[in-house]
Amino acid sequence: MTLVRLEERRRALAEAMDAKGWPADSEWVRRAILDTVPRHHYAPDRLWTWNGRDAYVPVDLGREPDTWADLVYAGPNDSAITQILDGLPSSSLSCVSVVADMLDSLELQPGHRVLEVGTGAGWNAGLLAARAGAGQVTSVEVDPGLATAAERRLTAAGLDVDVHTGDGQAGWPAGAPYDRLIATYAAQRVPWTWIEQTRPGGIIVFPWGRLGTIALTVADDGKSATGWVHGLGMFMPSRGTDQGSDFGQIQGDGEPEREAKADTDLEPLTGPDALFALRVSHPDIRITTEHGERGLTVRLHDGISSWATAVTDASGTTVAHEGGRRRLLTEVEAGLQHWGTQGSPSLFDFGMTVTSGTQYVWSGTAEAGPYRP
Template identity: 55%
Template sequence: MEDLFNLQARLGRAMEDRDLWPGDSPWVRPAMESFPRHLFAPDRLWTWNGHAYVPVDRSTDPTVWAELVYGAPADSTITQVSDGLPTSSLSCEDVVADMLDSLMLEPGQPTLELGAATGRNARLLAEQAGPGLVTTVEFDPTLAAAAAANLAATGGGVDVLTGDGGVGAPGRGPFLRVISTYAVDEVPWAWIQQTVPGGRIVTPWGRLGHVALTVAPDGQSASGWVQGLATFMPARGTSQGMEWDQVRGGRPPVAEEPFARDVQQLHRDAGLLFALRVIAPDIRVRTAVDNGAVTVWLHDGHTSWATIEATPKGQGPALARQYGPRRLATELDVAWHGWTIAGAPSLWDFGMTCTRNDQYIWAHDAETGPRWSTTTSPLRAA
């Protein structure tokens, strides 16, 4: 097995080559390199074999284990699987760096983390904030215990709580910085309540991107811009549904028809991809290129799937093949139209505003731009 520190250095160089180390937060790189991934990785990891997640144990397959810990900058390391689906991970190195940069953390700032997982992110936060200033909350008692052990072994100074991250850390704080390591469709009001006016909240939203919100001077809302694209695991108890292969199974398509839009644009335009998640939130979209032709995979996690395949060299319209009670390619087309009439905003044109009883995504301007409510519960907060 290659030396783990050599693999760590390889990953660091890949981050540098792709300009992924944040220039505005120079503390991030030395912190991440001082506390490498393998110090927090459990002895059992998981990998997808094309059909299911299977375990990889350090004791029996150390080389594969090490490569799972140190993949490419955009590769996460699955550390827990429950009921066949991933429920915890060491996040992608590029996403960790990007979110820490988005947090704009300064020394001396009390910080709350939701989702301790392995404890690595809390350790990085503590390196910048200082000892005794970071509180992290983990829902799973087993993970909380492992995170506490990892944090103790790497310097301590972090308070690890077991509980529901959705309620924050009642009785602690208030906090100047709040960061979540799991995705929420609706930002819990408790997070805003426990953050001081002017404080900053960074959280993944909707399993596709992350936002940075600033709490208003009166504490009655929080608003801010989308910071980047990435896929995150949802909060515990959130139904993830099935993976593409599980929805697809061996079922042949029941409908085939032309798809008139340019799927090349969908593959390369992050703003379009994010907009589709906003307008059609329960359609999961993935794209890839093979021999210059784009293929799009769509599914709803339950009963319906579709593929859209571009013709080689763009000769003629793409072909959509669909199965299930929903026609997902058709729904995608409708959502795409909604993005177009909103002015085709880029990823960086989107933002989010949260109030006690509502949450919405907006484009261009929080007050005057087009907006889409993302509130699903009848009442977000009491």
């Protein structure tokens, strides 16, 4: 029954990818994802899913094979959680759409030497090896258990990947220089070691923070790397990163400390362009939006102690209730106003430059300097 379900889900995935045109320029990525490196070969027998209330619960292949298959191939925009630590997801099979976009951005060619940081279950390393060739891919994983299991799966699939246990932030200098480097976890700051270990002209693709994937090209002199945002993507941070408290924990059960009214339209926050601009200008403010019966609800928090809930009703009036030291609604309004004065740049108008001592995000051109209000 599982084989039938797996085949059904794989066909549905292929149709969804074709409908969206994923990936746009790399037919090899589509073939590898759908045919030569099947996703379910890299899924552990136990996956995890949210119970809808208060916890992640296991789904075991032996007990719930169809549910397990549904999680592996849930859809192009859905990840499959493969590990839980301290009640939170710590590793996953990333959603297919983002994997395809990142591999497309990597511009990987046969014979390229590749460093992957964050082996996880091994699926992305398998995709890389299917393109680059035997012995061309080095992958580093901080969790020894995950590294061992991934190496076993890759060997069983006949794919020659050099898997090491180590800190991905340090890369793997023994195999440098690499033609390509790809990270499968979110990096707030790009380690200079990644650039040092990538040859001039080489490409580095990684998820930046909580939103967006970036492709950097190392300069000819090796002293910097610069490049553009290539798409949206939400990845887990590197192991040990403090993710802060969530909105509910910060808000608590107490009454709001104050009420505020917005003079700025918050609707742009429902789209990726303004949301990314705020991610750049106010990186510690976390923003979620929801359209409901009351209208548009925007929830803000800083992961520490300040929060705000703003509701825009049918008349266009926005009222927020806030708690904590910071006035988050005022800060977000300032960010939106600055975005507007800059011509409302799209997500793809942003880029990043990294040197050994600096890292900044810009809009339009690198020469414009850091994007900030």
